[in-house]
Amino acid sequence: MKRTLISAAVLMVAMTGTAMAGTLETVKERGALQCGVTSGVPGFSVPDDKGNWKGLDVDVCRSVAAAVLGDATKVKFIPLNAKERFTALVSGEVDVLSRVTTWTQTRDTQLGINFAGVNYYDGQGFLVKKELGLTSVKDLDGATVCVQSGTTTELNMADYFRTHGISYTPVVFDTNDQAAQAFDSGRCDSFTTDLSQAAGLRTRMQDPSAVGALPEVISKEPLGPVVRQGDDTWFNIVKWSFNAMLNAEELGLTSANVDKMKAESTDPNVKRLLGLDGPKGKGLDLADDWAYQIVKQVGNYGESYERNVGKDSPLGLDRGLNALWSEGGLQYAPPMR
């Protein structure tokens, strides 16, 4: 609330200056990228025991920092709750919002923001205690459901229950973590959120094995990084930083082999991505090796996926929809040429 108020005030003051400096210059001058993340969703953005932020969303921030500043560690992470996020972005408190945010028409067209891509294709589901023996969302008639406030989740649930004639009581919390805890302690019969986040939050519950997801996935949730509207250079940088990660995976470039490939590869696609040929950094106002820095310091999309939410992580999520298009998934980046 306090942050919303401050942001609203900053918004009004910031807007009194008619021309704002470009975000790229601001970030370069500051020497650090300010990135808005969640206040803690395992696998997506969460600080480890040493205070380093880790996660799929965090890697998007790091790849932008690597591209712009040549150093993936120069990111200042700003935890935001769902209510604060857009105001914080529009008022200039953060340069990029990489915070499990669903791309919707209203958000894209009415909030003064642009979605720069989809780094996770998700869907909304329901967690319940297994002891209740439920098999479908339709069994939830009369249930109390814990949910985070100000999310598409809240709206999808209302729509779904309304169209299926199911009654329910929502209990709304500021953060997903609070909502999950409330469910865990028995305040609600069910907890609803995007399934990826549910998987992460489930690992923190008293007895994760006693909690299961109902089979229905009730919505499309394309999650991705967001920038302010009206700064095309910056929009392109964020968009292509993420595309570089996808293309790197497709070309088989990893943080481990990128140096070797840079020296030896004759594949024109690889040469273009690593800035040896083709458009290089022109048009993005970046150094020619911007994509090389991303692959070297952050890794390709597949690497990021596996270490944060995939097989190598406690979440253990299948690639599913998030496999590359060449592997039967939806992840598809335009070519770099």
Place this chain on the structure above:
Amino acid sequence: MSNSGHKPDGGSAPQNAPPLNKPKFWNDPKKRSLLFQVLLLAALGFVFYTIIQNTLTNLEQRGMTTGFDFLSREAGFGIAMSLIDYTEASSYGMTFLVGLLNTILIAVMGIFAATILGFILGVARLSDNWLIAKFSALYIEVFRNIPLLLQIFFWYYAVLRTLPTPRQSLEFFGSFLNNRGLIMPAPVPEDGFGLVTIGFFAAIVASWLIARWSRKRQELTGQQFPVILTSIGLIIGVPLLLFLFSGLPLGLDHPELKGFNFKGGITVIPELIALWLALSIYTASFIAETVRAGILAVSHGQTEAATALGMSKAKTLRLIVVPQAMRVVIPPLTSQYLNLTKNSSLATAIGYPDLVNVFAGTTLNQTGQAIEVIAMTMAVYLTLSLLTSFFMNWYNARIQLTER
């Protein structure tokens, strides 16, 4: 506009004085200060105009929608508790009303409980009974010095969350207590209940008339009449008698455990209970100190005089001390009421659907219209504060010492 009467020297200027004696415009302090005030006002107005214009232009440039049209759009999200009919199909304007009413409900409940508890504790701290006085002092010092947010968390997480699940509810008098809240039977008025309502209001009017009559009689004859006891008897007795004679025209909608939770009855959600407990207990400790200060401000001579007249302790307190103490108590008490109302916005921390949670939270986030929503929310708190303040000032003026 005549200026002659306002000369600083106060002397009456001679009529038809030569114009030379009249001070120059810029030498006249009255006109000069007026000029500066007008200039300042104009400058301020210009600043505000610029800010608003710039904001609007920039909002438009960034493709952000402005205006209050969003209030009539469908909200599409559910709210756990509302005093008026609300569904997902209601408009954002309705979410504002639901939040507003929930805020007013918690404020009124909190003020009511905090005042009663605060007065008891304030008087108790001055009691001759060592145990009562020390208990009250301990209460005040403990609850006054713990941040309110922690107290809210304490009641919500440590106390109410540990209640049993609906299936193992604690049951008493047809009501159930569990971690989903307090579920009570709901009264359902049947034919003939209107008579009881009429009787209730008639009793109130009668009590008021008796009070007037008794005051007049006391002024004339000095004889007293037990007004309070009679009033209580009337207000409770008349409706009760009518209720019995008209054949108990009130059904009860008993809650029943069906599926996940209880169906029927009235549910008081745990968020409301936690917030109410925390706000009342916290504010009561401040009110208690205010009351103690007020009582101590009444000269001891007043009590001695009352004792000399042979008045009982209770009567002295009720007729001599408290009325005089109220003059000192009301202004700080008003501040406490305002604080309580504003503090109720901490509801958002535990998910009680108040104005800040529902409107400045979810609605703001779904529509993205930060400036409009925050402005409306601030206007509500300002209005509530001004209304409370206005009422309390009116009451204060009424009970001020009147000299006859």
